[in-house]
Amino acid sequence: MPSKRKVIALILNILKYAFLIAGAIFTVLPFVWMIASSLKTPAEIVQVPPAIFPKAAQWSNYKVAWNAAPFAKYLLNTVIVTVCTTIGVLITTVLSAFAFSRLEFPGKKLIFSLFLATLMIPGEMLIITNYITIMKLQWIDTYQAMIVPWISSVFYIYLLTQFFMQVPNELYLAAKVDKCSDLKFMLRIMVPMNKQAIITIAILNIISSWNAFLWPLLVTNSDGMRVLSHGLIRFQTEAGASYELIMAASCILVMPIIIVYLFLRKYIIEGVTRSGLKG
Template sequence: MNKRKVVNIVAEVLKYAILIAGAIFTLLPFLWMILSSLKTSAEITAIPPSLFPKVPQFSNFAEAWKSAPFPRYIFNTLVVTIISTAGVLVTTVLAAYAFARLNFPGKKLMLSLMLATLMIPGEMLIITNFITITKLKWINTYQAMIVPYLASVFYIYLLTQFFSQVPDALYLAAKVDKCNDFKYLIKIMIPINKSPITTVCILNAIGCWNSFMWPLLVTNSKEMRVLSYGLMQFQTENGSSYELIMAASCILVLPIVVVYLILRKYVIEGVTQSGIKG
């Protein structure tokens, strides 16, 4: 075995060792949360701590579910997530198609100005958005949590790059067949770019599901709380019941994790294709 082969083997071993270590550090908090949600109050506060519960306490989930109006929190979160994601999908696809395929005066300047807004800290936008929402008297409403985030410059730029990779020959051939731009978008562009569009939907849905600061600012009643805000209030009301807090955290995390695991191949395809030129 020559020296070069030994170096390659050592490099491979180190690479996988680093990947495994990274995976363990990433998954360990989630594993601890799940196992802690199945412990008793005495086990979760025991010193030294134990990793596994002696007898899994699945009743913690039922008790946590009854301790707060989680069905209402989930309903509010679903409403905000579904409508926001649908709105972002429509605005992103239409804007990306316009920037990638259509020619109109000031197109490059407009795209540059939009990209420049990405340099503005999100905290600054929260202030102006809150003032606008207050003047519209939308506080404590669904539209307050949805309307300010119906468009995303980053997602528009991302899809613009994908749409630009589609060969011009397809567009010209469609025009020869008397296909209008909207039909071309629906029949050709969207199916070709299914993976990046799905990636945008998943990432936006995850962001909406985990949103905390904005719902905290624009809602002030228990009926309008989303899951993340409701979990914080649940933690405040049940500060010493750590096993219930962990069970409630599992309720918050589990749905979006399941959705991601089902659709993760589209996210991977969307990311890996981002560097490919058509």
């Protein structure tokens, strides 16, 4: 009987790992195809049946793609927008989460409920009103237009508020007895105890800002204010698309963010799986 259970457990483990391996293959395959396609010739791109890997790697595709558009300027703009929006999101999120989790003020529950209600509004519905606001402020084709509307996020505020509420209130009361200010308590106690969640929010915002396409396209007119994601449009012409160059430019676009994710992925896992305080 025990041996039969071991056999069943072994079969279940094999099936489990087979399912996980298949899922990993399907996840990685698009990236492998993108990298392989970026090294192909135009003839190999349209070859039927398609070949996964090129006969000879065309590393010159990256040079051609980089020179086809001012990618250096696009990269600078993307870094500026990503860094500024991330700093803004962290400041507004930490301050708001602390206020909702520890401070008492009139209408706190109502305001928090209204914040949560906005999560049900699709982001596309806000594009027109945000664009009109940017136009009235005369911010079109400026960094402010790409940064200011995205320096706060209700979802991040809600997420961090839940983490802050897990910190025992006795710590806050003890700090107040010792005449510790709210700002000092937040910076010295709340932030260090929830650094995994804060880093997770920063990483998620970096990814979304780096990949932003529609909003920067709407609020910028000149080529000098475009971001990296707009560089892919350069390879679309009336005669067709240069798919090998699109793939090379796509690699240039996604590789920095993949590297950042690989180095900081443990913070995302810790921030998502952490559900309470121990001890």
